[in-house]
Amino acid sequence: MREHPPQRSPEVEVRILDPRLNDWGLPRYQSAGAAAVDLMACIDEPLLIAPQAPAVLVKSGIALNFGDMSLAALVLPRSGLGHKKGLVMGNGTGLIDPDYTGEIMVSVWNRNPAGSDPIEITPGERIAQMIFVPVLRPDFRVVEAFSNETARGAGGFGSTGG
Numbered sequence: 001m002r003e004h005p006p007q008r009s010p011e012v013e014v015r016i017l018d019p020r021l022n023d024w025g026l027p028r029y030q031s032a033g034a035a036a037v038d039l040m041a042c043i044d045e046p047l048l049i050a051p052q053a054p055a056v057l058v059k060s061g062i063a064l065n066f067g068d069m070s071l072a073a074l075v076l077p078r079s080g081l082g083h084k085k086g087l088v089m090g091n092g093t094g095l096i097d098p099d100y101t102g103e104i105m106v107s108v109w110n111r112n113p114a115g116s117d118p119i120e121i122t123p124g125e126r127i128a129q130m131i132f133v134p135v136l137r138p139d140f141r142v143v144e145a146f147s148n149e150t151a152r153g154a155g156g157f158g159s160t161g162g
Contacts, residue, residue, distance in 0.1 A: 055090020
């Protein structure tokens with residue numbers, strides 16, 4: 001595997017809002033190649049998520065200050081929980097805007113069929129992952145026609161054969 005030269009990582013301030021994270025573990029990358037940090041359920045007692053019930057917001061116990069408006073975060077499901085248990089994000093993907101400094105909340109949903117067992121979330125359980133992404137904010141220019149054409153053009157869903 002080819003390693004990339006080290007690059008300076010942006011610094012993000014993290015406020016610990018739930019002191020139990022000091023024992024459970026602060027946000028960190030779980031391996032040398034991990035792209036995201038895990039978020040933990042900062043709840044006081046086990047939480048049962050019924051199948052097909054409305055999504056539930058779970059506190060993460062942290063707040064962020066990006067200090068840089070060209071950086072945002074995405075909250076994603078942990079792949080193992082989604083695949084093995086059926087616990088996914090209630091909103092698909094959560095977006096943390098760079099100007100939001102409140103507590104990060106995780107929307108969880110049990111996608112299993114009605115009648116299945118509920119999914120139990122325990123205090124301190126890793127329930128989601130958060131990845132940091134660059135933000136590009138282009139200037140928009142209103143035009144009557146596009147300045148160049150592409151081979152695909154306006155072909156929509158399935159137009160490329162997939």
